[in-house]
Amino acid sequence: MNKLMRRWNIENPWQLLIIFFVFSITGSSSIALGRPLLKAVGITLENLNAFLYYPLFIISSFIFYQLFLVFYGWLFGQFAFFWKMEKKMLRRFGFNFHNVNS
Numbered sequence: 001m002n003k004l005m006r007r008w009n010i011e012n013p014w015q016l017l018i019i020f021f022v023f024s025i026t027g028s029s030s031i032a033l034g035r036p037l038l039k040a041v042g043i044t045l046e047n048l049n050a051f052l053y054y055p056l057f058i059i060s061s062f063i064f065y066q067l068f069l070v071f072y073g074w075l076f077g078q079f080a081f082f083w084k085m086e087k088k089m090l091r092r093f094g095f096n097f098h099n100v101n102s
Helices: 002-007 013-040 049-074 078-093
Strands: none
Touching: 002 013, 013 049, 013 078, 049 078
């Protein structure tokens, strides 16, 4: 735990607990919203091949994950940490943030 706190530059164990909580509800929320959204637009396993359905499900869940991560981070007072994490994650996927502050 101390190694993680040093790596993420966190001084308070409560802040680490909040960060873990935000990660957990973000993942759950993105999955919980992804499947019903696909169903609402008519994309289900019954009418689409699994090789197409699951990539669409993963992409939609990923998009919601990115949005929820920053939103929940802001909601729980950790926006700066999660905004930095968000930019780092998206850079790995090829998005650049040269003109975005902080």
